[in-house]
Every structure is written in structure tokens, then in C-alpha cells.
Amino acid sequence: MPKRVYIFGGKKADGTAQMKNLLGGKGANLAEMCQIGIPVPAGFTITTDTCNEYYANKSKMPPGLEKEVNAALKKVEQIMGAKFGDSVNPLLLSVRSGARASMPGMMETVLNVGLSSATIPGMIKKTGNPRFVYDAYRRLIMMYSDVVMEKAAGIDPEEGKGIRVQLDRMLHALKDRKGYKSDADISEADLRALCDSFRAKVKEVLGKNFPDNAREQLWGAIGAVFSSWHGKRAISYRRIEGIPDDWGTAVNVQAMVFGNMGDTSATGVAFTRNPANGDNHFYGEWLVNAQGEDVVAGIRTPNPLNEDTKNDENRHLPSLQTAMPRVYRELDAIRDKLEKHYRDMQDIEFTIQDGRLWMLQCRVGKRTGTAALNMAMDMLAEKLIKNEEAVMRVSPNQLDELLHPIVDPSAEKAATPLAKGLPAGPGGAAGQIVFTANDAVAWAKQGKKVILVREETNPEDVEGMRAAIGILTARGGMTSHAALVARGWGKCCIVGCGALN
Known part of the structure; x- marks a missing residue:
């Protein structure tokens, strides 16, 4: 019988980053982080093959799985x-x-x-x-x-x-x-x-x-x-x-660590470089006394990770660098270790429980076309990657993105803005406003150009986000769901526009 469950934790793991097809991206990278000595809460991954067995078995758990999971x-x-x-x-x-x-x-x-x-x-x-x-x-x-x-x-x-x-x-x-x-x-x-x-x-x-x-x-x-x-x-x-x-x-079952235990606990999402423009700055957001979904759901305005990457929306909030300097230094060292190990920009999730740092995820980070080009050239100069790899780091879609329409800079200077938010996706866009994903899809089918305006997007909005030429949200930061998806698709997107009501 094939092995269905792979354990990780205690700086050991059954799997590696090369086993992505079997363990999924998250499971393979959790195993890899354990192997290179990064603090990861213990857990186990049930394989992608088991998912296919589950469907072949009329959506019932395959025989023998319970025994493996219990062990x-x-x-x-x-x-x-x-x-x-x-x-x-x-x-x-x-x-x-x-x-x-x-x-x-x-x-x-x-x-x-x-x-x-x-x-x-x-x-x-x-x-x-x-x-x-x-x-x-x-x-x-x-x-x-x-x-x-x-x-x-x-x-x-x-x-x-x-x-x-x-x-x-x-x-x-x-x-x-x-x-x-x-x-x-x-x-x-x-x-x-x-x-x-x-x-x-x-x-x-x-x-x-x-x-x-x-x-x-x-x-x-x-x-x-x-x-x-x-x-x-x-x-x-x-x-x-x-x-x-x-x-x-795959399914990843992992011991919980808690960012919502009080003021010495927190949760955050970060990128080893800026995913919007490619700058080599540690970029991310965190919330004190919260759990992971609070950051990506955009429910609260998140704090900036460090002093270098503050913006108008979060300038008044303390950074992790100043609020928990020891933890920030440890996280910054992990950032360097992961980027050298994977030789690419990483998207990471972390939790701090009572002042102790735990890593919950790392994966190659989604980025705009501009960021992809800048990172490829910087990593080439840093000798992280070779010429051939640098060329392959920018996809045809990302090259196309570099040619997307932008707002005329002189018109932008002369205009009085209605409200400001964070630039999560590239380019400029103009269209009719819609307030639901279903309307965005319906109007786009009629040939209308639409801007999807939401309090915050959630994964159910994916069809509407695809149909819209631009996305505008009142809540959420640069690591929120809207920002991640829009960046991956090279779609114009502004998040955290708090003046919207």
C-alpha cells in the first residue's frame, strides 16, 4: 500500500521541497523548512493521491487512512x-x-x-x-x-x-x-x-x-x-x-500556534522582496493578538513589518521592527536563509506566540510584471541566479503586463484625488462601478468595462475579479486576498482605500 501520510516537525521531515506533486506546495515546503532548521509547528501531510482515492471511493476516506493518521x-x-x-x-x-x-x-x-x-x-x-x-x-x-x-x-x-x-x-x-x-x-x-x-x-x-x-x-x-x-x-x-x-x-494537519494570546502574540504575512515593484526590501504586514485569516481577509488594517516600508495608510501604526525587535531580527534572518535556499522571492506566513516565532508557510511569491523584471535583474547581479534563469523568471504574461495602460502622469498631477489606497496591482483602469462579482461577470459579458468595488474581496469573488478590468477595496493591505490574486493576474488593483463607504 502506498504511503499516504508524511510527518514533519522537530527539525525532521519525511518529505522535501522536491515532492510538491505528492505533498502539494505547502506540505513540501513545510517539510523543507523543517529539514533546514527553521521553527515549524509539527504536523503531517495527507498526499494529493489520497485526494484522488477519496473521489474514486465516492467521497469516502480510503480504507487504512485512519490508522496512518492516528499513528x-x-x-x-x-x-x-x-x-x-x-x-x-x-x-x-x-x-x-x-x-x-x-x-x-x-x-x-x-x-x-x-x-x-x-x-x-x-x-x-x-x-x-x-x-x-x-x-x-x-x-x-x-x-x-x-x-x-x-x-x-x-x-x-x-x-x-x-x-x-x-x-x-x-x-x-x-x-x-x-x-x-x-x-x-x-x-x-x-x-x-x-x-x-x-x-x-x-x-x-x-x-x-x-x-x-x-x-x-x-x-x-x-x-x-x-x-x-x-x-x-x-x-x-x-x-x-x-x-x-x-x-x-493535499491536506496539511498541523499543531496550532496562537497569535491571539495577547499583546506578545501576533500573526503576519511577508514577502522577502516587494511583490509590487521588486524592491529588495523585506515587505509585509502583521497584526497583534490575531489569527492568520485576519491579515489575508483584510478585516483589520494591518501594521507594517518594518520602518522602511511604511505608507500613508499605516504610518501611524507600530512596525514589528519597533514593537518586537528581537522577533523581527529572527524573522529577518529566516528571510535571508529562505531566499538563499530557494533562490527566489518567497511569500511567507508566520505566527508569534508569547514572543516565540513559528513559520507556517513559504512559497514562491506572486508578483507583478514590473517586480518580476526588477527581481530577475537584481538576483542576477547578486549572483543568486544565472542568465538563463533570469530570462525564464519573466513569463510572457508578465512581459505583456509591462505594456498595460497607465494613468497619464501629467493628468495625475493636475487631478484632485477622491481617495487614496495601496497600489496592489499594476497599471491604470477606467470603467463602470459594480458592487458584486455576479454583476461584474454579467456586465463584462455585455461588453462593458467594469471596476469591481468591494468592502474587501473574498475567494467567492474570483469570477468577478477576473471579469473586471480593475479592483478597488475599502479594507485590506498589500497581503490581502484581493492583492494576492490581482498581482498574480497583473490586474489593476487598489486596496485599503479607507475613505470609501
Whole structure:
């Protein structure tokens, strides 16, 4: 029987970066980071072949997989010194997708798996931080009900009626009622009551109780990640990018580390060079007392990584360089190590738990055509790559991008801007405004040029983002979902335009 589960952690791994086809990009790079001594929370990867077996087996787990997963989980428990589902010393897990080609935000993630009535008291005792535990639990309910109980169950709600949207509304209503500025301000008592209200709403909308068993949550999440390979937005993105259906996705199950444990914890996304223009500056964004999805979802305005890369939108916010200088120096050293190792610009995700840095992902970063050209020439000068590689680093699409229309600089100087945001994608664009992805697709089919304007984009908007000639969002930074996707497609995009309402 072929090996289906590959373990990583404790500076050892079964896999390597060369095994991308089998382990997916994320799994292969997590293994590689372990091999080169970078701090990565322990976990295991279920292979892309297993995804194809799952579909061949009528969307049921193939026989023997449970035994392999249980054996791998035991090793992860040993490395991390905690036990999954245990009432005294519980281990929590993240369950993430990972195809061999990068598909940002197109498949599913569930965090904080394993929180239940049996493990919550132990987690509170272990951390001495009940507010953090209930914050993690409300996030689990929001993600799991959306990803596992609705999407993976094949439920397709009307616009604005999905469980995640309804729970989000309840969260915003609580913040408005109590005058909380951000999620991080909500009190323990209010979070605890919110978790109860969330569970009741899940039962009311989906007709099922939220699962209160760690193992049931884990297998539900693994199945949902496999199912998301054939989700609507993943299929749309594959058509656009020419990714074959039979590649399948891997599933990465990893010990949770927490950026939402208080003011010495944080989460962030960074690029080893600026992905918009190619400048050799460490570029990224981070949020104190938050979890990873908060940064890419663009829910809060993220802080700049360092003093060099501050802009008008975040100049008033402290950088990681000044707020946590020791952690920043460690992250900067990892940046150098990864770029020398992979010999290309990397897109990285990290979490800081109680002042300790953990790396959660690295992959070759998406970039604009201008950035691709500048990076290729700089890396050639730095002797990181050879002439032949430099030529191949700029794709035909990226060369085409360099010829995209731009706003006339003299007209730009004379104009009075309505509002300012961050330049996430290249060029200039003019068109009619639409407010939904469906309208963008419909209007584009009629031959209209449209600009998609959103509070923030989410992966469900992928068809509309493709159809629009430009994208404008009120929230989000340079590492948000809109920015990542637009850059990959060379599409004009401005994010974080806070003056929009």
C-alpha cells in the first residue's frame, strides 16, 4: 500500500521541497523548512493521491487512512508535548489545503480544531487565558460551520444567507452594541455568550448541532478540504490558470500556534522582496493578538513589518521592527536563509506566540510584471541566479503586463484625488462601478468595462475579479486576498482605500 501520510516537525521531515506533486506546495515546503532548521509547528501531510482515492471511493476516506493518521498524530503529540482531545493538556490542530500550484484562498482552512466542552476547561487552565480560549472557539465555530457543515455538505445558500455571513453579522452587532472597535477588544464574558449564540444559530440554520467531539471535528475538516478541490471557486480558478482537475489537493494537519494570546502574540504575512515593484526590501504586514485569516481577509488594517516600508495608510501604526525587535531580527534572518535556499522571492506566513516565532508557510511569491523584471535583474547581479534563469523568471504574461495602460502622469498631477489606497496591482483602469462579482461577470459579458468595488474581496469573488478590468477595496493591505490574486493576474488593483463607504 502506498504511503499516504508524511510527518514533519522537530527539525525532521519525511518529505522535501522536491515532492510538491505528492505533498502539494505547502506540505513540501513545510517539510523543507523543517529539514533546514527553521521553527515549524509539527504536523503531517495527507498526499494529493489520497485526494484522488477519496473521489474514486465516492467521497469516502480510503480504507487504512485512519490508522496512518492516528499513528502520525501520536508522533505530533510527542513532539509538541500535548494530546489531541485530552481534557488536561489538549493539543489543537489546523487543517489546511495545499495543491501543487498555488491557489490563494481558493480552498479551505479550519483552525482551532479540537476545542470542545471536554477540552475548553483544560485549555483555560493550561493557558490561564479564558478570553483567548473563547476567541479561538468562536473562530472554530465560524470556520467549521461554513466550511464543513455548509459548503462540504453541498448546501448553496442565497446571497447573504450563508452561515458565515449570518455569524459575522452577529459578531458585528455585538461590537456595535457594546462599542468595541475591533475583535481584539471583546471581553471574555461577551465571547463566551457569543459562542453559545453561535451554536444555537448553527442548529437553527443548518439543522444540526455543532460537533462537540475533537475526532469528529478533525475528520470533518479533512473531508471538507478534499471536497473543496471541487468547490465552485477552486474549479473557476483552475479554469483560469489551466490547472488540471486530476492533480488533487493535499491536506496539511498541523499543531496550532496562537497569535491571539495577547499583546506578545501576533500573526503576519511577508514577502522577502516587494511583490509590487521588486524592491529588495523585506515587505509585509502583521497584526497583534490575531489569527492568520485576519491579515489575508483584510478585516483589520494591518501594521507594517518594518520602518522602511511604511505608507500613508499605516504610518501611524507600530512596525514589528519597533514593537518586537528581537522577533523581527529572527524573522529577518529566516528571510535571508529562505531566499538563499530557494533562490527566489518567497511569500511567507508566520505566527508569534508569547514572543516565540513559528513559520507556517513559504512559497514562491506572486508578483507583478514590473517586480518580476526588477527581481530577475537584481538576483542576477547578486549572483543568486544565472542568465538563463533570469530570462525564464519573466513569463510572457508578465512581459505583456509591462505594456498595460497607465494613468497619464501629467493628468495625475493636475487631478484632485477622491481617495487614496495601496497600489496592489499594476497599471491604470477606467470603467463602470459594480458592487458584486455576479454583476461584474454579467456586465463584462455585455461588453462593458467594469471596476469591481468591494468592502474587501473574498475567494467567492474570483469570477468577478477576473471579469473586471480593475479592483478597488475599502479594507485590506498589500497581503490581502484581493492583492494576492490581482498581482498574480497583473490586474489593476487598489486596496485599503479607507475613505470609501
